Amino acid sequence: MRILFVEDSERLQLTVAAALRRSGYVVDVAGDGEEGLWLAESNEYDAIVLDIMLPKMDGLSVLHQLRRKGREVHVLLLTAKDTVDDRVRGLELGADDYLIKPFAQRELLARVEALCRRAYHRKEAKLVIADLEIDTATKTVVRAGQTVRLRPREYQLLLYLARRTGEVATRAEIEAHIYDGEADLMSNVIESAVSALRKKISVPNPAPLIHTRPGLGYILQADPE
Amino acid sequence: MNTIRYRLTVKLLVGAILLLGLGGLGIYLSVKEALEGEFDRVLSAKAMTIVELARQADAKEGGDFSVRFSRDSKDDDDDDFFEIWDAQGQPLQRSKSLHKRDLPARFGKKGKPVFWNLNIKSEGRCRAVGLKFKANGRPDGESGSPVFSLVVASSRDDLDETTNILALMLAIFIATLILVAGVTVPWLLRRELEPLDRLAARAASITADSLDARFPTENMPGELGPIVGRLNDLLGRLQKSFERERQFSADLAHELRTPIAELRSLAEFAVAWPEAREVQVGQQALTIALQMEGIVTRLLELLRNERGMLQAEKELVAVEPLVEDVWRPFAERASAKDLKLARTLPPGLAVSADPVLLRAILVNLFDNAVEYTPADGAIAIDGSIANGAFALRVVNSVERLDRDDVGRFFDRLWRKDSARTGAKHVGLGLGLARAFAEAQGFKLEAAWEGISSVAFTLSGPIA
Numbered sequence: 001m002r003i004l005f006v007e008d009s010e011r012l013q014l015t016v017a018a019a020l021r022r023s024g025y026v027v028d029v030a031g032d033g034e035e036g037l038w039l040a041e042s043n044e045y046d047a048i049v050l051d052i053m054l055p056k057m058d059g060l061s062v063l064h065q066l067r068r069k070g071r072e073v074h075v076l077l078l079t080a081k082d083t084v085d086d087r088v089r090g091l092e093l094g095a096d097d098y099l100i101k102p103f104a105q106r107e108l109l110a111r112v113e114a115l116c117r118r119a120y121h122r123k124e125a126k127l128v129i130a131d132l133e134i135d136t137a138t139k140t141v142v143r144a145g146q147t148v149r150l151r152p153r154e155y156q157l158l159l160y161l162a163r164r165t166g167e168v169a170t171r172a173e174i175e176a177h178i179y180d181g182e183a184d185l186m187s188n189v190i191e192s193a194v195s196a197l198r199k200k201i202s203v204p205n206p207a208p209l210i211h212t213r214p215g216l217g218y219i220l221q222a223d224p225e
Numbered sequence: 226m227n228t229i230r231y232r233l234t235v236k237l238l239v240g241a242i243l244l245l246g247l248g249g250l251g252i253y254l255s256v257k258e259a260l261e262g263e264f265d266r267v268l269s270a271k272a273m274t275i276v277e278l279a280r281q282a283d284a285k286e287g288g289d290f291s292v293r294f295s296r297d298s299k300d301d302d303d304d305d306f307f308e309i310w311d312a313q314g315q316p317l318q319r320s321k322s323l324h325k326r327d328l329p330a331r332f333g334k335k336g337k338p339v340f341w342n343l344n345i346k347s348e349g350r351c352r353a354v355g356l357k358f359k360a361n362g363r364p365d366g367e368s369g370s371p372v373f374s375l376v377v378a379s380s381r382d383d384l385d386e387t388t389n390i391l392a393l394m395l396a397i398f399i400a401t402l403i404l405v406a407g408v409t410v411p412w413l414l415r416r417e418l419e420p421l422d423r424l425a426a427r428a429a430s431i432t433a434d435s436l437d438a439r440f441p442t443e444n445m446p447g448e449l450g451p452i453v454g455r456l457n458d459l460l461g462r463l464q465k466s467f468e469r470e471r472q473f474s475a476d477l478a479h480e481l482r483t484p485i486a487e488l489r490s491l492a493e494f495a496v497a498w499p500e501a502r503e504v505q506v507g508q509q510a511l512t513i514a515l516q517m518e519g520i521v522t523r524l525l526e527l528l529r530n531e532r533g534m535l536q537a538e539k540e541l542v543a544v545e546p547l548v549e550d551v552w553r554p555f556a557e558r559a560s561a562k563d564l565k566l567a568r569t570l571p572p573g574l575a576v577s578a579d580p581v582l583l584r585a586i587l588v589n590l591f592d593n594a595v596e597y598t599p600a601d602g603a604i605a606i607d608g609s610i611a612n613g614a615f616a617l618r619v620v621n622s623v624e625r626l627d628r629d630d631v632g633r634f635f636d637r638l639w640r641k642d643s644a645r646t647g648a649k650h651v652g653l654g655l656g657l658a659r660a661f662a663e664a665q666g667f668k669l670e671a672a673w674e675g676i677s678s679v680a681f682t683l684s685g686p687i688a
Binding site (some may be wrong): 012016018019080100101103104106 | 478483485486487488489493494501513
């Protein structure tokens, strides 16, 4: 999942972005409104965590610009302003959620997770595809009743494919949402990761779940067409 | 009930009752006096008639006028009474209506009649006139003529009845007027004081959340117009003051919430992923704590100044060396931004000031100038003396500020940029600098200069 974090406090940038990354998200950070807007327009994000009081362009203006341009990305407003008017104004401009500083990191992560689920039109914390179960709250994967231990990056890859069950995820999309620009499209990093993931989830049950669409990408589903 | 309406109602009604009562009493007494005067004139005429009859009898019957009176006297039921006494005070004649009773003898001096009221048994209240006369009609001064005394009385039942009717009518009239006043006075007062009620209702509806409301000025009586105007002015000032306080509270909350959020996030991250804890975490936590401490300390200093607890200890301070000393730490930052500095201070300028507070003011002004002057910009520090007063100016070019911002420079926690994160400037420095200036009897003002420059002027008496 790719997250944009727009916040002018360098300390919050460091700690929140690190917490998001540790939770398996790919995180881009912007320090002011203009940079945040530019990044939001230039990339596909699953969610944006947006501070309101920002240098150069405030968060509400960024949000307004995004909505005006038809960007439907889910936005969590993060601010020290706590009046009802402030919250209502943010939500009226198209924010999906609102979190007031100071906040609990766990709450921020849970809200970001919820926004990411909504990004894929899912409300449940648990994803079930055939005998594969992914619990996004506990970040655990179970197949055929057996727990499958995955690395954070593998988990995010599986989660991404699972949230798009029945859809083909291209290499470029996987790279953008999972690999933070570090994977070269010409390299075989993604193939290697998919291969490793396949192996791990086939241990409890060898029936394939991740299928390759040559020249297109990968699809996760129980019964390939 | 300490209301204007209640007090006016009571006073007006009491006034009306007194006026009507006194007026009615005056009318009653005047009419009564007129009626009695008329009654007395009639009584006098009757007495003069009897005197004339007595004189005629004295002339014709040789002093025995009992025959004539017997012939002329009315019947027993007459309401008029008279009695005549001779010079020795022996009754000579009395009216039949007296039924052989005597009338009290009271006479005026030297022929002047005297009037009085009396009760005649079984006849009721009467009014009488008593006088003395000479029967032969000769003047009183001549001797040899017997002097008779006469008292004539008439029943005053009709007079009393008339005055009683008058008193009753007046009482009814006055009571009616008082009743009417009792109804109309409160009604009129309520009607005329309605603008005050409207003002009171309007004032009662104004709360801290509706300070943008104003009192209506249309159709307001002339006496209330100026008061309403002043009240609206007061509301305007209150609104501005509340808005500033609200903004200050919001800014303060934000100013403290952001470092608290940083501190919490830092700690939670360290707890959640201890293996990823960086060595600078402690230093960062300390920095955040110092930042919050700085905010609280400055706010306390401002509060102390507002309570008049900030005391200046003045001494003669040489300005030029102080400016040079204070500028020194900023020179490197100014050089890094290629800022051009122009310093023009009168040689030997010395002012009576608190050196610590004056230094604090200069530190603040220089810090702001270096911080907010854009790269390649200019800073001018100049001083002047005139009429026993000094003026020290710090002028610097700015960007992202405009003329309207000048009025808010000294507001607590004000910053142009909505983003308030950052440890260095929290928007309290200029407020403090002004407080320090005022504590020394100086003024610190800001003004917009030229196209894009801001000038801060510290001024005050030299000595």
